[in-house]
Amino acid sequence: MRIEINRPLDMHLHLRDGAMLKLAAPHSAKDFAGAVVMPNLVPPVNSAEAMSAYRSRILDAAGTHAKNFAPLMTIFLQKQTPEELLAFKNTPGFFAMKLYPAGATTNSDGGVRDFGEAEPTLRAMEELGIPLLVHGESNGFVMDRETEFLPVYRDLAVRFPELKICMEHISTAAALPLLDEFENLFATVTLHHLLFTLDDLAGGLLAPHLFCKPIVKRPEDREALRAAVFGGNDKIMFGSDSAPHPVSQKESAAAPGGIYSAPVLLPALTELFARNGALEKLNGFLGGNARKIYGLPETTQKIALEDTPQSVPARYCAEDGETCVVPMLAGKEIAWSVCE
Numbered sequence: 001m002r003i004e005i006n007r008p009l010d011m012h013l014h015l016r017d018g019a020m021l022k023l024a025a026p027h028s029a030k031d032f033a034g035a036v037v038m039p040n041l042v043p044p045v046n047s048a049e050a051m052s053a054y055r056s057r058i059l060d061a062a063g064t065h066a067k068n069f070a071p072l073m074t075i076f077l078q079k080q081t082p083e084e085l086l087a088f089k090n091t092p093g094f095f096a097m098k099l100y101p102a103g104a105t106t107n108s109d110g111g112v113r114d115f116g117e118a119e120p121t122l123r124a125m126e127e128l129g130i131p132l133l134v135h136g137e138s139n140g141f142v143m144d145r146e147t148e149f150l151p152v153y154r155d156l157a158v159r160f161p162e163l164k165i166c167m168e169h170i171s172t173a174a175a176l177p178l179l180d181e182f183e184n185l186f187a188t189v190t191l192h193h194l195l196f197t198l199d200d201l202a203g204g205l206l207a208p209h210l211f212c213k214p215i216v217k218r219p220e221d222r223e224a225l226r227a228a229v230f231g232g233n234d235k236i237m238f239g240s241d242s243a244p245h246p247v248s249q250k251e252s253a254a255a256p257g258g259i260y261s262a263p264v265l266l267p268a269l270t271e272l273f274a275r276n277g278a279l280e281k282l283n284g285f286l287g288g289n290a291r292k293i294y295g296l297p298e299t300t301q302k303i304a305l306e307d308t309p310q311s312v313p314a315r316y317c318a319e320d321g322e323t324c325v326v327p328m329l330a331g332k333e334i335a336w337s338v339c340e
Ligand code: NCD
Pocket: 014, 040, 105, 106, 211, 212, 213, 214, 241, 243, 244, 256, 257, 258, 259
């Protein structure tokens, strides 16, 4: 069997920098029309200059795939003034502001400590029509981090009714009702939260390459996310949260969160949707919904997949030969492949 989908969008992606960027960028740029690129570098991408320079490095790293790939750039939200926000808006490639609660995840130390202090920036974004992407976890919890954070989304949605607010990679059943409750709330969902539960991460041997934030949850959470996505909820967008870390760090006594899913996303998503009789919902989830929500241009480009199995490499290494990363589903078989 062969299917054709619109060239998709990944609405939440970590591309890193340096050798890792060179390794990761082609994996996304090959299959995707565009991706919302996270700003959590060290130092964070927090100015128009840093954003433009990073965008150039991304396009450079994407190589021959760059012509079909649009990096949708984000800037790390601090206390930017309306003038600064306007300058961002007028800089090519700018897409949205990303809010990190300070210390919540990898490289988020410079984030917002108190939401009150971000109020003038959020108000100005609302006026300028700049979307707000929120990293939806508070610090210090594991299972209930996201649930703890839901009142913050509520509060933001009520206080800034004209602001488009995206709950970045929701992972629990408890987050879903908010989408019905508030017109201005949207969400991204990853592939790994649709595939895995805590049992896959730590039910048997500990699987560090499945450790991410938010952590994969209970079976009932996965079922609720599946029902929403396969049911075609048009406020939910695909955001991979693909987040490569060197294998040396992942396989250590202090493993950082992040799953490197970029190389397997399209075939594995197609397999999952096909198994669940939901192939007709793939286009919406993989870009149609996002294009409508944010008014992004439609694409005329297609990408084809066929049900030819492939095995996933054990690891990918950068040109420097030292930076290696283990992809999601390493060593496993996927029932579909992208037609080259
Ligand atoms: C991300 C990373 O490594 O940058 N890690 C993760 O577990 N998802 C950061 C993030 O989005 O939380």
